[in-house]
Amino acid sequence: MNTLNGQTVLVCGGAGFIGSNFIRLILSRYPKVKVVNFDKLTYSGNLDNLKDIERDSRYTFIKGDIADEKAVLNVFKTYKPHYIANFAAETHVDCSIHVGAKIFIQTNVIGVYYLLEGVRKHKVKKFLQVSTDEVYGSLELSSKVKFTEKTLFDPSTPYSATKADGDLLCNAYFRTWRTPVVITRCSNNFGPYQYPEKLIPFFVMRMMEEKKLPLYGDGKNVRDWIYVLDHCRALELCLLKGTPGEVYNIGASSEKNNKEIASEILSYFGKDRLWLEFVADRPGHDRRYAINSSKIEKELGWKPRHSFQDALHATLEWYVHNRAWLNNIKKKAKHFNSHIKTK
């Protein structure tokens, strides 16, 4: 099957950052697809992310929790999805440290279990578990080593530990019941509609408020950045053509440290380095992530299409031109990353 036309895709967590970009992408590419977005609308879920497509007759929104067994079974029975892409997760590392791990276990582990049970009992063609490179732990700054799909799990935070648990369950369901699961592990995303607790939109918001940019530790922690639409195209390929039981790493070979990202944002807003502020480091802060994505490139023919510089510029422009989107979020949540103690 090389098309999603005529298929129903259940997108769990589709009101968040990556899920909403994914829904928009597949609706634009497949005129005859049906999309059911099943989302609990936690603080990071936002129906404003999908305002432009909310009246599309191919799109249905259902408010629900993947960790609610009855609600999950009901969605499977009612919509009989052919494909499932699971984005639903508690995603903020700092919350998993400062607020607590319980909700992370509920959604990222129990929720995945209920979805897998649904897939096992119904005739779903493929279940895509959208995971993260953070399950692999940290790399040395000085090394050239990158994560491959065979790198052993070594998660450092409750967030990454629960994502690793979800991945392990998926793997076990494939081995035990041949449940058609594909796992993807992607590096740090950036782009439109990202909740402003995450680094790039958080820094943009601080600039707009004329506040300094706080950098954890020495600011040299490295992430391998990817534009969200490149990630979403990779996910579309994995959903259609990924081999069940396989894992695909996704990354754009764009390693940058936090200080470099902050400097790019400062220069976009015409500010100098005096607008940087170093703050106490995050506990368990992974030093470096780097992704080897040669498997998805060779097997599925994927390559990132956006350069980091162009995509970052487009992203900053998007936030500046969509202040109303940001302001609506700010009205609901007055504090972002309030555990960070700035002067």
Ligand SMILES: NC(=O)c1ccc[n+]([C@@H]2O[C@H](COP(=O)([O-])OP(=O)(O)OC[C@H]3O[C@@H](n4cnc5c(N)ncnc54)[C@H](O)[C@@H]3O)[C@@H](O)[C@H]2O)c1
């Ligand atoms: N953002 C990144 O850089 C990145 C990188 C790699 C992988 N990922 C993975 O991609 C997925 C999406 O990440 P994101 O950045 O879009 O996150 P996000 O926080 O923006 O969105 C998460 C969405 O899931 C929903 N949700 C949370 N708990 C739920 C539940 N119990 N039931 C139903 N819906 C629920 C939220 O309401 C929200 O809409 C996550 O699984 C994350 O682990 C993210």
